[in-house]
Amino acid sequence: AQKVTQAQTEISVVEKEDVTLDCVYETRDTTYYLFWYKQPPSGELVFLIRRNSFDEQNEISGRYSWNFQKSTSSFNFTITASQVVDSAVYFCALVEHGSGNTGKLIFGQGTTLQVKP
Amino acid sequence: DAMVIQNPRYQVTQFGKPVTLSCSQTLNHNVMYWYQQKSSQAPKLLFHYYDKDFNNEADTPDNFQSRRPNTSFCFLDIRSPGLGDAAMYLCATSRQVSYEQYFGPGTRLTVT
Numbered sequence: 001a002q003k004v005t006q007a008q009t010e011i012s013v014v015e016k017e018d019v020t021l022d023c024v025y026e027t028r029d030t031t032y033y034l035f036w037y038k039q040p041p042s043g044e045l046v047f048l049i050r051r052n053s054f055d056e057q058n059e060i061s062g063r064y065s066w067n068f069q070k071s072t073s074s075f076n077f078t079i080t081a082s083q084v085v086d087s088a089v090y091f092c093a094l095v096e097h098g099s100g101n102t103g104k105l106i107f108g109q110g111t112t113l114q115v116k117p
Numbered sequence: 118d119a120m121v122i123q124n125p126r127y128q129v130t131q132f133g134k135p136v137t138l139s140c141s142q143t144l145n146h147n148v149m150y151w152y153q154q155k156s157s158q159a160p161k162l163l164f165h166y167y168d169k170d171f172n173n174e175a176d177t178p179d180n181f182q183s184r185r186p187n188t189s190f191c192f193l194d195i196r197s198p199g200l201g202d203a204a205m206y207l208c209a210t211s212r213q214v215s216y217e218q219y220f221g222p223g224t225r226l227t228v229t
Contacts (some may be wrong), residue, residue, distance in 0.1 A: 033215050045160070045204055045220040060205035091159060093213050102172055103148060103214030 002027045004094050006108035021077045021111045023092030029053075031097035034068065034075045037104065038061050040088040048089055051075065082115045089113075120144050123208050130198050133191035137222045138193040140208030141146055145193045148214055149191040151183060153205040154223070166191060167214065195226075203228045 003026040013019045025034065036048040049059060051068050059066045063080045078084055089112050093105040130136040140149065148167050152160035162174045166185045173189045180202070182194040195202055205225050209218040 035217065037220075042222065043225070044222045045207065045209075047217045050217045074153060074184050097215060101213055102165065103150075103216070103218070104165075105160070105176075105218065110159055 004108035
């Protein structure tokens with residue numbers, strides 16, 4: 001069965017610290033897609049990244065970077081030099097290509113990141 | 118410019134009184150989704166449309182219905198809201214299934 005686990009419920013850091021949010025997934029599909037979304041206090045989910053299962057290249061976008069490792073079924077997210085505006089709930093999610101391919105996002109429980117000034 | 122718009126942002130309804138939430142998109146995406154999100158939980162998919170094809174999640178209560186009259190608009194109808202239906206309702210769109218979903222700001226529903 002498909003599942004996404006974000007073991008860190010809450011993380012608190014001081015501004016300018018680096019922080020890594022962990023994500024571990026389970027799926028039997030060989031083709032799948034992984035996502036990260038940010039949900040600030042305003043409530044809107046903001047798309048950050050999509051990765052397909054055949055692309056294990058790490059990605060960097062400004063202060064954000066993602067490490068995808070199929071061997072450990074992990075898709076971790078690192079924020080470098082964190083800022084107060086990074087404070088939000090971050091969701092890791094999985095979409096399986098099979099199972100009727102509905103595009104249903106299987107979300108992790110979310111990690112609440114608090115960045116203190 | 119907002120690409121996925123939800124109205125209203127806040128809705129108060131009475132127990133048992135039907136309510137409709139609306140979502141519109143300017144992205145011309147094929148797929149539209151409705152999620153329910155309760156406090157401190159991840160969003161839960163209720164149903165989605167691929168073009169005009171409606172797909173209901175197995176555990177979505179019959180109390181929840183949806184309409185998609187055209188590509189741009191999608192509605193969520195709650196026929197008889199209960200106190201347990203108080204939540205944030207999120208609309209999302211996607212060009213194709215398995216592509217990234219773009220979310221609206223949500224409608225926070227209160228049931229009194």
